[in-house]
Amino acid sequence: MQEEYYSLISEQAFIDPTAKIGKNVTIGPFCYIGKDVVIGDNCELTSHVVIKGPTTIGKGNRFFQFASIGEECQDLKYNNEPTQLVIGDNNTFRESCTIHRGTIQDNSLTQIGSNNLFMAYTHVAHDCMVGSDCIMANNASIAGHVHVGDWAILGGMSGVHQFCHVGAHSFVAATSLVLKDIPPYVMASGNTAKPYGLNAEGLKRRGFDKALITEIKRAYKVVFRQGHSIEEAVELLAEKSAEHEEIQLFSDFIGASSRGIIR
Numbered sequence: 001m002q003e004e005y006y007s008l009i010s011e012q013a014f015i016d017p018t019a020k021i022g023k024n025v026t027i028g029p030f031c032y033i034g035k036d037v038v039i040g041d042n043c044e045l046t047s048h049v050v051i052k053g054p055t056t057i058g059k060g061n062r063f064f065q066f067a068s069i070g071e072e073c074q075d076l077k078y079n080n081e082p083t084q085l086v087i088g089d090n091n092t093f094r095e096s097c098t099i100h101r102g103t104i105q106d107n108s109l110t111q112i113g114s115n116n117l118f119m120a121y122t123h124v125a126h127d128c129m130v131g132s133d134c135i136m137a138n139n140a141s142i143a144g145h146v147h148v149g150d151w152a153i154l155g156g157m158s159g160v161h162q163f164c165h166v167g168a169h170s171f172v173a174a175t176s177l178v179l180k181d182i183p184p185y186v187m188a189s190g191n192t193a194k195p196y197g198l199n200a201e202g203l204k205r206r207g208f209d210k211a212l213i214t215e216i217k218r219a220y221k222v223v224f225r226q227g228h229s230i231e232e233a234v235e236l237l238a239e240k241s242a243e244h245e246e247i248q249l250f251s252d253f254i255g256a257s258s259r260g261i262i263r
Helices: 003-008 200-205 210-224 230-236 238-243 245-256
Strands: 037-039 055-057 068-071 084-087 098-100 109-112 186-189 194-198
Touching: 055 068, 068 084, 084 098, 098 109, 194 200, 194 210, 200 210, 210 230, 210 238, 210 245, 230 238, 230 245, 238 245
Parallel strands: 037 055, 055 084, 068 098, 084 109
Antiparallel strands: 186 194
8 A cells, every 4th residue: 555545544444464455545444454455446435344355346336334345155165265256346335235255166256347236235145246237225135156137136135046147137126036047138026036027117218229129028028928948939039139139138048048047
């Protein structure tokens, strides 16, 4: 750390000598920054934030009180291996949010993109891959090895089973239990979660034009309304997939699902 940064760091914070702190970083009282932590420029830690490494954090992130970032995971197979957490830019981690590092059983990495909002008491377990522009509402939790696509929203107190994939632009309603993969653009709700149509309103807000949304709706009906097998549905979507990368994303996700999709 350079001396010019000290005015932004509380005397009541602990920072390991190996930690690397960027420019204009605010670290409030009673924060703990462990070894092998890198914090990018313009980040803010309000107070009582714990960050352990190896963890690399990008620029402009905000951490509220009692957030626990980069802690070792709760997987009983974990044996103190040097796994990582990597976080992008401009994320917000609200009160008591917990983010765990990866395990050697996967890629030794938990990774989070940029511009995400993790509300109070959310949990991201080991080896998860979270995209960008996502929202996890209060108490939402994702178990180990879960992948979440860009612009996905997980409602309050929802839970996602380990190894599940949640597609881009999908919406998971509050208190839902997700045991299978949720394709892109789909709204899911229930215990266990079932499909409830297309997230059309979300797509409108993100600039999808009316004609494209209509094509995605038709693709949704092929998969969820017409009684086809997954293989048949992917084959039927092939022509439209070649015309629209958004439908290609939808079709590829369904065809690659190893847990099976919600239906």
